[in-house]
Amino acid sequence: MNAPWIEDLFGGALPQDGAAFERAGRSLVVSRGVVRDLAVSDLDQAQTRDTFAFKWSKRETYQSAGMRAVIAPWLRARYGALLSELEAQAGKPLVLDAGCGSGNAASMLFEDCAHAIRYVGADISSAVDLARETLAPMIADHVFVQGDLMSLPFRDGSFDVVLSEGVLHHTPSTQRAISATARLVRPGGLYAIYVYNKKGPVREFTDDFIRQKIADLPPQQAWEMLMPLTKLGKALGDLNVEIDVPEDVALLGIPKGRIDVQRLFYWYVCKLFHRSELSLDEMNHINFDWFMPKYCHRQTPEEVRAWCEAAGLKILSLNAEEAGITAIARRPASGRAHG
Numbered sequence: 001m002n003a004p005w006i007e008d009l010f011g012g013a014l015p016q017d018g019a020a021f022e023r024a025g026r027s028l029v030v031s032r033g034v035v036r037d038l039a040v041s042d043l044d045q046a047q048t049r050d051t052f053a054f055k056w057s058k059r060e061t062y063q064s065a066g067m068r069a070v071i072a073p074w075l076r077a078r079y080g081a082l083l084s085e086l087e088a089q090a091g092k093p094l095v096l097d098a099g100c101g102s103g104n105a106a107s108m109l110f111e112d113c114a115h116a117i118r119y120v121g122a123d124i125s126s127a128v129d130l131a132r133e134t135l136a137p138m139i140a141d142h143v144f145v146q147g148d149l150m151s152l153p154f155r156d157g158s159f160d161v162v163l164s165e166g167v168l169h170h171t172p173s174t175q176r177a178i179s180a181t182a183r184l185v186r187p188g189g190l191y192a193i194y195v196y197n198k199k200g201p202v203r204e205f206t207d208d209f210i211r212q213k214i215a216d217l218p219p220q221q222a223w224e225m226l227m228p229l230t231k232l233g234k235a236l237g238d239l240n241v242e243i244d245v246p247e248d249v250a251l252l253g254i255p256k257g258r259i260d261v262q263r264l265f266y267w268y269v270c271k272l273f274h275r276s277e278l279s280l281d282e283m284n285h286i287n288f289d290w291f292m293p294k295y296c297h298r299q300t301p302e303e304v305r306a307w308c309e310a311a312g313l314k315i316l317s318l319n320a321e322e323a324g325i326t327a328i329a330r331r332p333a334s335g336r337a338h339g
Helices: 004-010 043-057 065-078 080-088 104-109 127-135 174-182 201-214 219-239 261-268 280-291 301-310
Strands: 020-023 026-031 034-036 094-098 118-123 141-146 159-165 185-196 242-245 257-260 314-320 324-330
Touching: 004 141, 034 127, 043 127, 043 219, 043 280, 065 080, 065 104, 080 159, 080 185, 104 127, 104 159, 118 127, 127 141, 159 174, 174 185, 174 301, 185 301, 201 219, 201 261, 201 280, 219 261, 219 280, 242 261, 257 261, 301 314, 301 324
Parallel strands: 034 141, 094 118, 094 159, 118 141, 159 185
Antiparallel strands: 020 026, 026 034, 185 324, 242 257, 314 324
């Protein structure tokens, strides 16, 4: 763990496993090959941490060939420009995966350029141990950190690339999380994130209603309570029926046109995920990921653009889908992000 680039990143050599130390005002410990900062900002953040530790421990619900076949093309399509730049860079760019979870997304995204990057995986939950297990054999130059993304122990401008795939909305504030992670991008470096998009009013209400019902339950009990919703999503999907919405329903945010009944329900009433090629447990995994964390902010594309620009970044692309918003930005090599 004491390669020169790691020592430079942490401002000095790391101690042996089991030893405590301080960096950047944070109290850290090296444990089982991971640098750990176990402090959290509040109880809701602790609940979110524990939620994802549980979710990522259920490997059978997200590591199947079917699940990877669904997720991998979606990831690569959204981050294609980022991957192309990584592969074209001289040397080995230093990449921070801010909220790496179990390393599942990184294992798909960086599969073809693992030899060409130095990788730092950071996550608030103990899933970081799974990420180390998954990615260490794949990416030779690596280090893993367990800690809050709002206060990672790194100097400003430490990374060539900061990636955060579906994580910043699970912090106390998406805006502050963007600021906290964007500061870590070096001048000329890239910043790439995916955050949730706001939905229609009924869907927003229903999702928060369910979240309030289950968020304080033990994760396994919440998992089981969500299964009937998942089964309903499957039943709607199995109908394979479309209807024609005759005109825009502006009050509910529903556009006119033909739409599958399950997708109508999914986008405008309640998130009940369905893909015919996935098992019930795999679909329940995706529903659990959405409903269980207490911190689950949704934002507009305009907010994401403004927050990135306020953090000193220049937006290169911003793609807003119904589910979420992918933004790729660069920190200008010099001067301001505007102009």
